Amino acid sequence: MQHETAEAGRPRAEATGPRVPTARKKGILRDRVRNALRAAVVSGELAPGTVYSAPALAERFGVSATPVREAMIDLIAEGLAVVQPNKGYLVTEVSPKALDEVSELRLLLEPPSVRSAVPRVPEADLPRLRRLAQDIVTAAELGDLVGYIEADRVFHLTLLGYADNGRLLDVVSGLRAQTRLLGLAPLVESGRLVESANEHHHLLDFVESRDAVAAELLMHRHIGHVRTLWAAGS
Structure with a gap:
């Protein structure tokens, strides 16, 4: 039978399980991915006029597709890309x-x-x-x-x-x-x-x-x- 109380002066240990990323960590990852994607667009590594899917970008930058999709919301707002339904994201061209x-x-x-x-x-x-x-x-x-x-x-x-x-x-x-x-x-x-x-x-x-x-x-x-x-x- 497990003890119901923790040792004096020490908090009871929480149940073990998968770590859930905090909102701060998620925000930091989104910022990092957004900055990397923006830099890739500016440098031309993500070519203008080309469509990229979220999974392909995720693999390229070593992250999951979720932070890529979140970061792309910011880049779309900045005019760096536009959504291509059922395809991905089109990198915009600049005259x-x-x-x-x-x-x-x-x-x-x-x-x-x-x-x-x-x-x-x-x-x-x-x-x-x-x-x-x-x-x-x-x-x-x-x-x-x-x-x-x-x-x-x-x-x-x-x-x-x-x-x-x-x-x-x-x-x-x-x-x-x-x-x-x-x-x-x-x-x-x-x-x-x-x-x-x-x-x-x-x-x-x-x-x-x-x-x-x-x-x-x-x-x-x-x-x-x-x-x-x-x-x-x-």
Whole structure:
């Protein structure tokens, strides 16, 4: 016969059984899958005009189909995909004109915001920013385009966060999702993606030296690659 009471000072053990993911864990997984899917669309690993099923995407990213379907709800809202009944999700195409407009808006917003952020970055935060920049370089060295896009997103939004403008972050995050960098694969093959990735360390050199003007100029050139070097792979 089992004891009805627990030992003094210790709670009674709960019945064993399968662990049920908490809402927080489910949310984290959905965020991770959504970010990976978004990065795959931006990098072109999920090709525009192609239909992908939830099971196929789940296998590709090593998760179950449920978080994929949940994440795709967010990407559909962002305009990155549309539902194809009984088939899956169609990755939307973006016209050259739309990409030009996105780049133009980013050039208007991000370089001056980086200039504003530079004097506000605490010295103690620089090592963390260096690690985020190195994540981009590491992904480039591995040829991991999805990892590259996501690491790049995290780095830039973190740096822009020091400008202390939440609405700016929302707008820039949306614009980055609308960008397409279909030329990254050829850059991996040529080894030039690592060179581009190292620009993030050069940017931090200017942040560290508090040279806000130089940081702004480098950021302007960096975004310019979106419609030239990174877009076409030329």
